[in-house]
Amino acid sequence: xxxxxxxxxxxxxxxxxxxxxxxxxxxxxxxxxxxxxxxxxxxxxxxxxxxxxxxxxxxxxxxxxxxxxxxxxxxxxxxxxxxxxxxxxxxxxxxxxxxx
Numbered sequence: 001x002x003x004x005x006x007x008x009x010x011x012x013x014x015x016x017x018x019x020x021x022x023x024x025x026x027x028x029x030x031x032x033x034x035x036x037x038x039x040x041x042x043x044x045x046x047x048x049x050x051x052x053x054x055x056x057x058x059x060x061x062x063x064x065x066x067x068x069x070x071x072x073x074x075x076x077x078x079x080x081x082x083x084x085x086x087x088x089x090x091x092x093x094x095x096x097x098x099x100x
Contacts, residue, residue, distance in 0.1 A: 006060045017061055021053050028061060028079070036095055037065060038073045058082045062090055071095040 008019045016027045026048065029041040044054060058079060065072055072093040074080040080100050083090050087100075094100065 006057055008057075008061055008064060019057060019060075021048055021057065022051075024048060026053070026057055028076070032070070035070050036073055037070045038075050039079045040075050042076045042078050054078070055082070059086075062093060066090075066093055071098075073098060074100060 006019050006021065008017050011018050014029075015031065016029045019026045024045055027043045028039055029043070031038040031040055044057070048054070062072065062083070072083075072090070073095060074083050083093075084100050
Protein backbone atom coordinates (compact mmCIF):
# COMPACT_ATOMS: atom_id res chain seq x y z
CA UNK A 1 0.00 0.00 0.00
CA UNK A 2 1.31 3.44 -0.87
CA UNK A 3 1.03 6.54 1.25
CA UNK A 4 -1.31 8.07 -1.36
CA UNK A 5 -3.88 5.35 -0.72
CA UNK A 6 -4.24 6.16 2.99
CA UNK A 7 -6.72 8.87 3.91
CA UNK A 8 -6.23 10.19 7.43
CA UNK A 9 -8.82 12.32 9.18
CA UNK A 10 -8.40 14.37 12.33
CA UNK A 11 -11.11 13.55 14.86
CA UNK A 12 -10.70 16.63 17.03
CA UNK A 13 -13.49 15.56 19.40
CA UNK A 14 -11.65 12.34 20.34
CA UNK A 15 -8.21 13.94 19.78
CA UNK A 16 -7.02 11.26 17.40
CA UNK A 17 -5.97 10.85 13.81
CA UNK A 18 -7.92 8.07 12.11
CA UNK A 19 -7.70 5.96 8.97
CA UNK A 20 -9.58 2.90 7.81
CA UNK A 21 -7.25 0.27 6.37
CA UNK A 22 -8.67 -3.07 5.19
CA UNK A 23 -11.91 -2.23 6.99
CA UNK A 24 -10.06 -1.73 10.31
CA UNK A 25 -9.87 1.57 12.18
CA UNK A 26 -6.29 2.68 12.84
CA UNK A 27 -5.77 5.57 15.26
CA UNK A 28 -3.06 7.74 16.75
CA UNK A 29 -4.16 9.53 19.88
CA UNK A 30 -2.66 12.94 20.48
CA UNK A 31 -2.52 15.87 22.86
CA UNK A 32 -1.93 19.36 21.54
CA UNK A 33 -0.48 22.35 23.33
CA UNK A 34 1.52 25.40 22.30
CA UNK A 35 2.06 24.39 18.66
CA UNK A 36 3.20 20.92 19.68
CA UNK A 37 1.42 17.67 18.93
CA UNK A 38 2.23 14.89 21.38
CA UNK A 39 1.59 11.58 19.57
CA UNK A 40 0.75 9.47 22.58
CA UNK A 41 -0.75 6.17 21.44
CA UNK A 42 -0.84 4.16 18.23
CA UNK A 43 -3.64 1.62 17.81
CA UNK A 44 -3.13 -0.76 14.89
CA UNK A 45 -3.77 -4.48 14.78
CA UNK A 46 -0.82 -6.86 14.62
CA UNK A 47 -2.24 -8.22 11.36
CA UNK A 48 -2.01 -4.81 9.69
CA UNK A 49 1.53 -4.31 11.03
CA UNK A 50 2.55 -7.73 9.68
CA UNK A 51 1.05 -6.82 6.30
CA UNK A 52 3.29 -3.73 6.18
CA UNK A 53 0.80 -0.93 6.81
CA UNK A 54 2.58 0.70 9.76
CA UNK A 55 5.24 2.54 7.76
CA UNK A 56 2.93 3.95 5.04
CA UNK A 57 0.41 5.04 7.70
CA UNK A 58 3.02 6.85 9.82
CA UNK A 59 4.64 8.38 6.72
CA UNK A 60 1.27 9.75 5.60
CA UNK A 61 0.50 11.08 9.08
CA UNK A 62 3.86 12.79 9.60
CA UNK A 63 3.83 14.28 6.09
CA UNK A 64 0.41 15.71 6.81
CA UNK A 65 1.58 17.26 10.09
CA UNK A 66 4.66 18.59 8.28
CA UNK A 67 2.39 20.69 6.05
CA UNK A 68 1.38 22.77 9.06
CA UNK A 69 3.36 24.71 11.65
CA UNK A 70 3.09 22.30 14.59
CA UNK A 71 6.03 20.35 15.95
CA UNK A 72 5.80 16.66 16.89
CA UNK A 73 6.73 15.05 20.21
CA UNK A 74 6.46 11.27 19.74
CA UNK A 75 5.70 9.79 23.17
CA UNK A 76 4.45 6.52 21.65
CA UNK A 77 7.41 4.08 21.49
CA UNK A 78 6.43 2.83 18.02
CA UNK A 79 6.18 6.32 16.56
CA UNK A 80 9.45 7.40 18.21
CA UNK A 81 11.15 4.30 16.75
CA UNK A 82 9.81 5.14 13.28
CA UNK A 83 11.01 8.75 13.57
CA UNK A 84 14.44 7.59 14.76
CA UNK A 85 14.69 5.24 11.79
CA UNK A 86 13.75 8.12 9.46
CA UNK A 87 15.63 10.80 11.39
CA UNK A 88 16.77 12.82 8.37
CA UNK A 89 13.28 13.05 6.92
CA UNK A 90 11.52 14.12 10.12
CA UNK A 91 14.13 15.87 12.30
CA UNK A 92 12.67 19.27 11.39
CA UNK A 93 9.33 18.18 12.92
CA UNK A 94 10.87 17.90 16.39
CA UNK A 95 10.76 20.92 18.72
CA UNK A 96 14.08 22.62 19.47
CA UNK A 97 15.98 20.71 22.16
CA UNK A 98 14.09 17.42 21.70
CA UNK A 99 16.09 14.41 20.56
CA UNK A 100 14.74 10.93 19.98
